[in-house]
Amino acid sequence: MKIILFIITLLFSLVFGSCSSEPTLQKYFVENTENKDFIALDISSNILDVDKTKLTVVQKEALQSFEKINVLAFKLNDKNKSQFEAERAKVNLILKDPKYQQLMKFNSGKQGASVTYVGTDDHINEFVFFANKNDAGFAVVRVLGKDMNPTHIMNMISVLKESKIDLEQLKPLQELIKK
Template sequence: MKLSLFLALLAATMLASCNSEPSLQRYFVDNSEKKDFISLDVSPSILNVNKTKLTADQKTALESFDKMNILAFKLDKNNAALYEQEREKLSKILKDETYQELMKVGSGKDAASISFVGNEDNIDEFIIYANKKENGFAVVRILGDDMNPNNIMTMLSVLKDANIDMEQLKPLEDLMK
């Protein structure tokens, strides 16, 4: 009797905690295996930096970065209608109040934006979205701990001196052409 009551409560709790609202994470999961998408998980090791030459701020910024998830839709003549549908879905997700927009460049079919999840002093994730009508779109989730806008700016200085492992980005090569 106690076991069945426990199982019923557990099932009710699990059902109540399920959120049917679309999220970026769910979008990544749902589309990562589809043929029109390219999906990559990139680790901090891609940067190949000499940590002994980093400043304290650069080390802090690097340590706040856990991983990057990249999902890209490669547009071609056979999937233009699907591209429009997926672009609309993604735009709707990014308009949710969960994602706070920091910057937007361009509009419509040639645009890019940077958003974040969390608060300004403790950012859980940065989202970079770029859309180009000739190529398709890409969305990048930069995940980390205790990130802030200063960390991102500092990471840019680290990137300038990084010996980036291009092999991890090889699947995106066709999209960039």
């Protein structure tokens, strides 16, 4: 009987102990998707309408490494200034986690931006672009993929130039920009 009780206790501690309460961008996105102050947008790789026969080998590799983009934008207004500060602080705290390696950071006092990634230099699984402006709000963009690298990102830019982007998927973001 003691062995069964020990096994049950061990299983409970493993199940509930392994659930991390640490904030992550994934959790942050899920928690705020339905929040009225945020605009959430998922952009799949099929947004790029591109003739794959015209792509170079490296462009094809870059395209294959790309899976999707998640966008979460907070639109600042007169009523949510304190919430803006709190939400921006949450994102900054998440991005201070050592798993997010910083590539670049820009800050001018009223606006700022950073680019971080998750993974190793040659096997990046996620690029994160975080931009904020004190009088407009902020946006977090997650570019998700498999085994991406900085060269893939540069090659994806050339693929974007040759693609016919399906703008229908971007309508929510266009509405945010208009306001």
